[in-house]
Amino acid sequence: MxxxxxxxxxxxxxxxxxxxxxxxSGCLCTDKKELQSxxxxxxxxxxxxxxxxxxxxxxxEHPRYFETDNGTINSMGLPNMGYxxxxxxxxxxxxxxxxxxxxxxxxxxxxxxxxxxxxxSSFPQLVEINVSCPNIPGKEQLGYNFNELDKFxxxxxxxxxxxxxxxxxxxxxxxxxxxxxxxxxxxLNPYIDNNIIKFLTAINSIGNALIIDSVKESPVIKPKNxxxxxxxxxxxxxxxxNIWQLYNIFEDRIPIIGCGGIKDGNDxxxxxxxxxxxxxxxxxxxxxxPECFARINKELIEIMNDKNYSNISExxxxxxx
Ligand code: DHB
Numbered sequence: 001m002x003x004x005x006x007x008x009x010x011x012x013x014x015x016x017x018x019x020x021x022x023x024x025s026g027c028l029c030t031d032k033k034e035l036q037s038x039x040x041x042x043x044x045x046x047x048x049x050x051x052x053x054x055x056x057x058x059x060x061e062h063p064r065y066f067e068t069d070n071g072t073i074n075s076m077g078l079p080n081m082g083y084x085x086x087x088x089x090x091x092x093x094x095x096x097x098x099x100x101x102x103x104x105x106x107x108x109x110x111x112x113x114x115x116x117x118x119x120x121s122s123f124p125q126l127v128e129i130n131v132s133c134p135n136i137p138g139k140e141q142l143g144y145n146f147n148e149l150d151k152f153x154x155x156x157x158x159x160x161x162x163x164x165x166x167x168x169x170x171x172x173x174x175x176x177x178x179x180x181x182x183x184x185x186x187x188l189n190p191y192i193d194n195n196i197i198k199f200l201t202a203i204n205s206i207g208n209a210l211i212i213d214s215v216k217e218s219p220v221i222k223p224k225n226x227x228x229x230x231x232x233x234x235x236x237x238x239x240x241x242n243i244w245q246l247y248n249i250f251e252d253r254i255p256i257i258g259c260g261g262i263k264d265g266n267d268x269x270x271x272x273x274x275x276x277x278x279x280x281x282x283x284x285x286x287x288x289x290p291e292c293f294a295r296i297n298k299e300l301i302e303i304m305n306d307k308n309y310s311n312i313s314e315x316x317x318x319x320x321x
Pocket of ligand 1: 026050058074075076077078079130132133134135136204205229
C-alpha cells in the first residue's frame with residue numbers, strides 16, 4: 001500500500017501543492033495568528049480572508065455565525081484587516097502557497113490592491129478575486145450581475161501588463177440554471193484565452209439562506225434579518241453540480257478549485273471526480289480546527305489506494321456520463 005502523503009499533491013498553474021486541500025477564504029484566516037496556524041497545519045496551501053481597502057469590523061449585530069449538525073450559516077459582513085496586512089504577510093509565508101483573497105466590491109473602483117500585490121511579490125502570486133460575497137447589506141454579488149462582471153473583467157484586462165506576477169482567479173457564487181453557465185462561459189472565454197483569469201473557485205456559500213430557531217421563533221443569526229451564506233452538508237450537491245458544469249464547459253482550459261460541503265476524504269474525492277484540481281474546506285474547518293487537514297488527506301489517500309489511483313489527475317473530471 002502506498003502511504004506516501006504526496007499522492008494527493010497537485011501542480012496548479014505551475015505552483016506545487018504538497019496536497020490538494022486548502023481552507024476556504026473566511027475560515028480561520030483573518031489575522032496573523034490564524035493564518036500562522038494554517039501555515040503550520042497539514043493543509044497543502046491556504047487562503048486569506050477576503051480583503052477590502054480599509055480595515056472593516058463587519059456587520060455589527062451578533063451572532064453572525066451559527067453551526068447546525070448539517071452545516072453553517074454566516075453573515076460576517078467582511079471583517080478584515082485591510083489589504084496591506086495580508087499582502088505584507090507574503091514574505092512570512094514562503095514555504096507553502098498562500099493565496100490572497102480580494103473582495104471585488106471595492107476593486108471595481110480601485111485596482112490599487114492588485115498593483116500593491118504585484119509590487120510586493122517577487123514570485124508568481126495566486127490571487128482569488130471574490131465576486132460572490134453575499135453579506136454586505138445593499139451590495140449585490142458581482143457574480144450574479146453578468147454585465148457588471150464583464151465590465152469588471154474588461155477593466156482588469158487593461159492592467160494585465162502591469163501585473164506580470166499575479167495568477168488571478170475568480171471565486172464564483174453558485175449558479176442554479178444551465179443558462180447562467182452558458183452566459184458565464186461567453187463572458188469568461190476571452191479572459192481565459194488572454195490569460196487574465198487563470199483559475200475558478202466554485203462555490204461560495206449559498207447566499208441569503210435562512211435558518212430559524214422554532215422554539216425562539218427567530219433567526220439564528222442577527223444581521224440582514226437573519227439572512228446569511230449557507231455552508232456545509234446542505235451545499236455539497238450544489239457545489240459538485242457547479243464544478244461538474246464548469247468542468248464540462250471549460251474542459252482543461254482552466255483549473256477549478258472545488259469548495260462546498262467537504263467534511264471527509266470521500267467528499268474531496270467527489271469534488272475531484274467532478275473536475276476539481278484543489279479543494280477548500282470551510283464549515284468543517286470551523287467545527288474541527290486545522291487538525292481536519294491531516295485527517296481528510298489521510299482519508300483521501302486511503303480511498304485512492306483502495307481504488308489503485310496514484311495521482312489525483314487519474315480520476316479528475318472522470319465522473320461517468
Ligand atoms: C463574507 C462572506 C462571504 O461568503 C464572502 O465571500 C466574503 C465575505 C463575510 O460575510 O465576511
